[in-house]
Amino acid sequence: MYTNGLLDRLKRKANQIRQESIRMTHTAGSGHPGGSLSEADILSALYFHVMKIDPSNPGWPSRDRFILSKGHACPGLYAALALRGYFPVEELATFRQINSRLQGHPDMIKTPGVEMTAGPLGNGLAAGAGMAQGALITGWDFRTYVLIGDGDMQEGCTWEAAMLAGHKKLANLICIYDYNRSQVDGPISEIVDTAPVAEKWRAFNWAVREIDGHAMAEIVEAFAWAQRNTDQPSLILAHTIKGKGVSFMENQVAWHGTAPNAEQAEQALAELAQESLA
């Protein structure tokens, strides 16, 4: 259904997002690489295929919106925005430093392409519900995509928004759950498990599709499915691996909010470069 050319291109972009995320967190000496690597394939599909956007006209009223509710994983988002042309890739080196447009958590005023300030978990979906209703009131034709993580699933406001969106049948609202099953203090199975996930969202009147969040064909197909839904909001339950693509980071909770040192960054970038050649 999708050409290998498209999927290969999106995979390459995901790989670049991962490499930039490693460089950014290493250069900054802080930040969140684990979640940036787990979401990279989803961000690649959104920014390089799915979303109707124009980096040269970031204020275009009918553009699709993306909210990174798990705002700590903004290295991935900033990399996607830079690679898509919202600002120079070189600017990624200023991440988390004074006078930078790239704050430690997303700032919608400072950073071109960031649609909603984020970081405190559990709020992105509710902001997205507001945007989705804004589209209906203003008549501008756009969809709102919200990426949530395990922490968002544990916050109450996510469910307030899920209930509202289900009740109002906001079909122009698409939520993706980066289900990497780990949070700051450990695996969610040892903290507070979010399972069963699909059943929860279905009970809130959402359409649900479960995918491998690193299989590009499945990701692209899931967004096409979500866009065809006309009477329900859509939840894409994306099974992912925290730290995906870097052997020593995969499924290691410690890499939630730890920056790689020079040696680790070098090894990570070498592995990712190898993957992109393969």
Next chain:
Amino acid sequence: MMDMPKKMLRAAFGETLVELGEEMPEIVVLDADISSSLKTGGFAKRFPERHINVGAAEQNLIMNAAGLATTGLIPLACTYATFSSMRACEQVRSFICYPNLNVKIISTHGGIEVGWDGPTHQAIEDVAIMRAFPNMTVIVPADAISTAALIRQAVRHSGPVYFRMGRNPAPIIYDPSQPFELGKAVTVRAGADVTLVAMGIMVSIGLEAADRLAAEGITAAVLDMHTVKPLDGDTLLAAARRTRAVVTLEDHNIIGGLGSAVAEYLAEHEPTPVIRIGVRDTFAESGDPVELFRKYRMDADYVVKAARNALAMRDRLEKIP
């Protein structure tokens, strides 16, 4: 004061809202189940496509407003002051004030004037909280006339606004022709001996106290500081320089609200004796508001005493025999 005509501020808000809905197609009203309290029913009936009821979910209320504002709409998020300022505190701070979004937070049930519902529903901290947020404008109208005038300015002001009203009918102190300007205090009464700086329902209590003081030969200036932030320092300074004694009046904790704002300003610009009247860092209780104001030392009798004390403090400091 007691025999003056009274009206609920929220009723005036609701009526004006329908007019504003007609004039400004970008206005969207959000409720969290208590639209009957917020008096938004008229708007909801007239403009159902621009009214959203999110149910009992105040964080969601604020976040939906944030999202709506990004599409160029002007959302008014309406709920009780305790909920908007405390249950949804971080949402207001990080998602309205930090991105400087054009959301108006409309609150009722500010202060112990709420009465019978008791401390859970009497917001005495909301002005302090909202005042501490960068980018936030804080408005506390005194009567129905000023409510109508100030809400019109609030929706035309670009940026976050916290608009605080009480629950009960309040004396109408203004003529409909009275001009109001955001950020500009109204000198409701001129006076040379002591300045009473008040917000909200306490303006009418200040006027009542000024009447009694006048009978003793003390002329009290009464300022309606309807915009608590940004504070009208010029008007405050002029009055403080003239009278050299200030009493602040607020239906709010004396920590962090109008009294603090006035004391902070005067300490830096014109050190002046200030006595703060308000809830004295305690939770109040259920009861008739008039009885509560007496018990918690916020009634006109107490304002008269405080004014005399402020004058004594001034005379002592300035060694006036």
